[in-house]
Amino acid sequence: MGFLHRHRNLTPYLLLAPGLLYLALFFVVPLCFLAYQSLESGTFDIGYSFTWAWGNYWDAIHNYRDQFIRSLEYAGIATILALVFAYPLAYWIAFRGGRWKNLLLLFIVAPFFVTYLIRTLAWETILADEGPVVGFLRSIGILDDDGRLLATGTAVVAGITYNFFPFMALPLYVSLEQIDERLIEAAQDLYASKWKAFLRVTLPLSLPGVVAGTLLTFIPAAGDFINAQLLGSSQNHMIGNVIQSKFLELTDYPAAAAMSFVLMAAILLMVAFYARLVGTEKLTG
Amino acid sequence: MSSVPLAEHAPRESLASRLWAFVKRHVLTVYAWLAFVYLMLPIAIVIAFSFNNPAGRFNYVWSGFTLDNWKNWDGVPGLSSAMFLSLEIAALASVAATVLGTLIALALVRYGFFGRSATNFLIFLPLSTPEIVLGASLLTLFLNTTIVFGFWTILIAHVMFCISFAVVTVKARLIGFDRHLEEAAMDLGANELTTFRKVTLPLIAPAILASLLLCFAISIDDFVVTYFNAGSEVTFPLFVWGAARVGAPPQVNVFGTVIFMVAVLGMVANVLVQMRRERSVA
């Protein structure tokens, strides 16, 4: 057969090597330095020294529990919203897109070409207090007469949902596009309604995409800070904002490092739980 | 109406059910259009404001239509070089990340090996690391070497955080991939490389494209990690963030619009070429 076939055992390692080595050098090494920093103590003026300062971790969890929880909340809600909004769109592109599929995919990522700040400023214009959207919501009673959308938790979640939309839509599309339409036809030939065919055939086959999309959305969203900074008030700030301020304004690098690791641990715990829930084959194939 | 035995397969098509089928069929399309409107709304505003004629330096309030920004597209020093740098880096980073990521995805999905679940978790780590500490730690790494900050450090950073996205996206396609096609090819005498090129790759092409698009978008939009590792180079997001402090000039909008239009035209051209090719074959 082939060389790789004979040396089956080697193949995975050969495939992994370039990417993993790259990550090992440019991610793991910096991460180790970060871990070292997280156990330092001192102040910026005097200097930091390594003292196995596990207290940094305790402080992180203890003092900023609200922001941690809020981050996971906002990211979770945004992920669910993104899933609900993106799935039908991905489905439509995959099954009805025809030869225009690639162009439509481009439209999904197009907002990223104008940089985050410009997008957000545009949304600020759209969601302005005296703008059409808020006016409409006020007239149908969802908002009070002096209610607003900007500088609230709602705006932050909406911002996260919008900005992470492609991260959900593209993996969904990738999985949906693979589904052989004849399977769906077969199901309908066997008397399944369109809806049932979807639930029993399409949805399960698209689960790898759902899992991929939710992970690619939730994980980075939990550490986001920009949406909260521009669209939220001080009571909507996420853990990303705190880490940002610890690093930049307070130059408290050990605290920022420790908080980052607590966040990473929290996220990975949730991912592990999620993997168990979904069944690991969907995650790892 | 008398039913014919053959028609037992299909349910009786009354007017109501046909109408309902019509609505159902088009609901999805209507939804898709609305979704695109939602996605494009900020772009529309950006395009609109590229024609704005603000008297001051801020471009927030509509003050009058003008084509000056377009005629004067190169009027802001540093903006076009920032944009070209961003495009260059995004293109290279997305390709590199997709290649490395596809290899990893293949290994993870198709082989069981020692360290498989560890690798799966390792892939998620860069995604979960807050950008500011990621950027700063990478900066520290670079400071301990003698590398010069600029194009290469930015590129290295971008590839690094894009790999995870590429892996997860391609994996979604590989799970559920029908391996029989590959086996058939090999049974017919193709070696691994040919099979990969002629069978596997075309079938996972949508995932590769999706990964390229996603990585490109992430790279062209990245701010924090780039800020720390750019040295003296200025990418488009860096420029915009700086300019916004005193008023982002409308030329920023012009550039955003142009890039978007170029990409759209590129894709449309691609489709038209394909159509012509199909017609000539037929």
Added chain:
Amino acid sequence: MTDVLSRRQLLERAAKGGAVLTLPGLLAACGGSSSESSGSESDKTLADTLRFSNWTLYIDNTKKGHPTLDMFKKETGTTVKYFEDINDNASFFGKIQGPLSRGQSIDRDIIVMTDNSRYPSLLIKKGWLEKLDKSAIPNIKNLQPSLQHPNWDPDRDYSLPWQSGMTGIAYNDKLTDPVLSTDDLLENPKLKGKVTLLTEMGDTMTLVMFANGDDPSKVTDATFDKALKRIQKAVDSGQVRQFTGNDYSGPLSKGDLSAAMAWSGDVVQLQADNKNLHWNVPEAGGGIWTDNMLIPKGGDAFTASTYMNFVYKPRIAALIEDYVNYICPVVGAKEELEKIDPDVAKNTLIFPTKEMLDNVVGFDSEALANQKYLEAWQNLISS
């Protein structure tokens, strides 16, 4: 000069030749941890290039580039490599502290940082700045008297103002009666939810302390706590909508905000498109800050100082001011500007009256460096 390259020369050569370095160069780089900056050898020769990092759009700007920089080249022969890579004090410091703390040069001769943040004084404290070569800056006599002795650099040994700005209150006269006091901003129920404060502790605290009748240039624990509590109350009651950097400008011009704590220079720009916006120094007192030119360690002090001298010529300062429209620190620029652009010269937000200047003060720089205060402040704006 010995064979061992100084760190700065090493980096300069590397910049010219890419990342490939010679072996002696590598050894020098790895072995030498002390900063052999040529800035401290007072060579009185002008370098060929001056590397100047500044905030975006903060110098005279035309399609073809920056006229004053070209004029500098014509006069002295030194080309200015101009970088607009500063958009926030904290982020810029976060970036440069890496190399500076390792004794490496950041490849700049001039950087510009604001003194309503702790970073300029922190840089001095850490010894990461070169002293100005005052013998090369006779025009330093043109510095505004009120800016000559800031509490963090009393003799202006390390810094020289580039531009100045005032912190005050902006309001939209279509949406509210004139908002002239900080009390109004914090407690007037008619403004509830339509008010923003600034994320910079130095800015916001100055105004609130003045409103409390305290002196922001001499902060004590008691006065700090009192101001903090007052702001916390305003946040809890929903009076304060957000803490912003300069992103108040969008909502202010669009009418989402009735009033905001704002910087003078921004409002000059906003007023051009929205005549309903006004800016005042609050009755109880406002803040003034300066963006200062600093010479980082490893920079060429002589060439940098020569440039600073050039910029302090009233005519040059006027040219720069015509575009930037913040507050000019150079005496005599106003008269020059009256000849070129009288509208700008008359604008009190660019050339404030003595009355305005008497009513503004710079925040206590010791307090800016107080970690306890900073943490309390961050907890307030990021709860």
